[in-house]
Amino acid sequence: MISFQTSPDQYKHWKLSIEGNVAKLSMDVKEDETLAEGYKLKLNSYDLGVDIELADAIQRIRFEYPQVRAVVITSLKPRIFCAGANIYMLGTSSHAFKVNFCKFINETRCAIEDDSRHSGRRYIAALNGTASGGGYELAIACDEIYLVDDGNSAVSLPEVPLLGVLPGTGGLTRLVDKRKVRRDRADVFSTLAEGLKGMRAKEWGLIDDTFATSKFQAAIDGRVAQIVNLHSDELSQMNGTGGSETDSLRYVGVKLNPLGVETTDDGREYEYVGLVLHRDKRYADLTVRGPKAELPSTPDEIQKLGDAYWPLRAFRELDDALLHLRVNEPEIGLVCLRTEGSIDDVLSVDATLVANRDHWLIREIILQMARALRRLDLTAKSFFAMVEPGSCFAGNLLELLLASDRSYMLNNPEEAIGIAVSELNGGALPMSNGLTRLQSRFIAEPEKVHQVLNVDAQAGGRRFDTEAAEAAGLITFAPDDLDWEDEIRLAIEERTSLSPDALTGMEASLRFAGPETMDTKIYGRLTAWQNWIFQRPNAVGEHGALTNYGKPTQAQFDYKRT
């Protein structure tokens, strides 16, 4: 079983160091500390375990070191930054594992960009040596790329020429869409196994600058100092120079403690999230329990409560449960999303979050909730939301219902069953395509978004009973008491009987109506092509390029093209 929980004291492959307003993430992969047997992580190549540490480090910087303004990503290995995903690991992995591996790496890269865009931390890739394949893809997820000019170090994407697959974690899309490298140059670069060095790489826009070995460290330090100086006003506040006690507390980080989880044969129990696996029926129940009443409502109190604060804890648990389902429970094809708790208490949390969204901690909490929900959108399993008495699909938890492929809401006038919207449904938790889930739902009738969001502030949120929810178009089906059990059972049986591949492609198409962004291009277009290629005999067949990499035998291709 692969665990996604770690912490800096457990890192094997990365060193996280904080100096004032600068974080340094140094890659120093231990070649024998692999997640599986059969390969060595040479030359700072990585497997999923290496990226789990990186994802954790980025998350921790955001919560534990809010004063950080610049993050330098570099390597402790001489002459090599990072050689990308380990090829022997890929060559010996199942198709499902390869897909999961690429998706998680993509999410970590997008998390870097999310931090940069929304929290203003600047990511600097300090390439002290060659960055190839996934190594360059990590660099290109950063804001700025500097490459040492030592006559040898290069940036490269050798996947196409050497391995017969794509750079699978966003490289091609970011080449032309983020760095806007001219498409013919991107074509040349992506077919050039040895890549490009120094000035040519700069001229083509692949890096931002290049410095001789002797000047490299000073140049990076200089650039980092510039970034920190740009923020000096903000930082003097952050560092508590002057201001009240509240101000000095303001930028103290919040420690992310390990999530307590009790594991049984057929499930996982976190504090607020429960997962029950029905493996024989290939579905799971995933329940999120709402907050307790009267949670703190000021940032100071929340900061003191730290990671025990419900929205942070519950969505970290949800995130972990989703990753567990993806990687450790591949046979589970359908997840029934459920909630338990008080709608009032969820809406009260949302009111606190909205009122304090300019505070760094509240902002980070909301951004983390948004990332967990996007993880759900991008999970290649079906999701059905089940609304029953005692559930609390309100505000932030209503997003679970809106993210689902379908929803079922019991229609029983004798019971109190409701869902509710809050201001958080209006924009704070966007999908990868930039739309809210309400906008996505009502793409045919945009005015309905406003109608539904027409929140009555006094009541703390607009509520819908089953008939109102159905009339508003918020739910899919509203079976009555007599039909409920049979209808749910049949829906589950039917869904889990269908081709898992066809469902994956169907859901990837139906979940993302409307605009596309760089993120959705990476998860849609690029990932789909990569998945296709990963399955092809030309990559993974007996004579495929991935199979034969590093062997004395050469790849032999079926050259058909269309």
Place this chain on the structure above:
Amino acid sequence: MISFQTSPDQYKHWKLSIEGNVAKLSMDVKEDETLAEGYKLKLNSYDLGVDIELADAIQRIRFEYPQVRAVVITSLKPRIFCAGANIYMLGTSSHAFKVNFCKFINETRCAIEDDSRHSGRRYIAALNGTASGGGYELAIACDEIYLVDDGNSAVSLPEVPLLGVLPGTGGLTRLVDKRKVRRDRADVFSTLAEGLKGMRAKEWGLIDDTFATSKFQAAIDGRVAQIVNLHSDELSQMNGTGGSETDSLRYVGVKLNPLGVETTDDGREYEYVGLVLHRDKRYADLTVRGPKAELPSTPDEIQKLGDAYWPLRAFRELDDALLHLRVNEPEIGLVCLRTEGSIDDVLSVDATLVANRDHWLIREIILQMARALRRLDLTAKSFFAMVEPGSCFAGNLLELLLASDRSYMLNNPEEAIGIAVSELNGGALPMSNGLTRLQSRFIAEPEKVHQVLNVDAQAGGRRFDTEAAEAAGLITFAPDDLDWEDEIRLAIEERTSLSPDALTGMEASLRFAGPETMDTKIYGRLTAWQNWIFQRPNAVGEHGALTNYGKPTQAQFDYKRT
């Protein structure tokens, strides 16, 4: 060998009839008239041959019957509109053929929407019976869908539940992006083998209306009359009632005669297009020859010249050559694009086209050129443009260079070698994503588009010699006389040695920077997922759903999902 040329008198499966301003396209598939052995085209199911006729009919309506304002697509079979792609044909086809099949069908559907959007013809799907799978996808490419309410007829997308593949020709994307069906309803509909009938289909937005059998024909006729009446002013002009001799000629169609093509073992010679196949080296030379000097410059003269007019003939030939390469020459992985002729003469044609772009025929010619160029963008082979003395990559033909993955331009000051832009490069020939190829090229520096397009009207177009072209960023490489031969040879050898699948995925990612549209979502996201699924054991393996369709055996799935 599959031929893409046909004409109404040769149609086996469609009847095209024109009455005044209305065209009627009636599907009546002959089950034994198949392109290959081993299947029967029952229930108006189709193979590539059926769609080649449809594509031809749509093209002909645009050129031969410009007065048509409404196109009704219906079926001559009782109780069935169209059952979609023939499953047994798919089950027995190679992966490459399935990919080509879906792509061509997609292009035909997009051609319907192109006609509707740019030429204002309204397409009415008159579903006199069930439209399932590709049958419904044909309907959803139309502007309006009417379904008979006979207690039995339905619309459906049974691919996921019955076949374990996707509706592969745009259905899922058009469901949520064009008809904007709510995503949870789209999910239910796309997993419901029997589909939806009458009022429910209307309520969910899958059709526009439904009429009882006895009233169906009258309702369609009524709607068509409405459309024609909307255009009555325009039509009285078109029909030559009143006005000069010029006016009455104005809306006389231009007949599309068969393309003359001389076929040899290693090539094809059209009038303006030559194709030389180097099969042992897996590449082809595709040469477009420019126009003769002093072509007519008024619409009337052009109309009299008809389909012999260079831009129409040359781009129809280019289109046919591309389709031939895709379907009949799968082992050709690289196409070297070349041109021969006078830059002046190409620019002169562009000046005529631009000056008369409001004339229906000139508009249709430009739109046809744009479609042929998009066919090139979407061809899964590499394209290199080769600029040598005597070539004429100018204006409309410069698009060939801009569409290429790379370009090579000889740098020899002793020879006259040039390329040139014209106003046509400024917007008339957009890619599927809505950008011009110049915008796509200079996505990092949008101001360069204007610089390059800064046409000197006196000179009839701005020209660039090799050094100027390189400085302007219009070409990739400019080898000199000494290096040229070796460099080209090595580039070709290298390209054709790489994994064809990896190149396909790479090119699909690098060619389409920037925005995505419904078209690019269909060719990118949806097609890539479909290609992936088409390759999976769950579809095409021994126990796959496609393999076992219609057999007593049942599909058995590997249920892993991520």
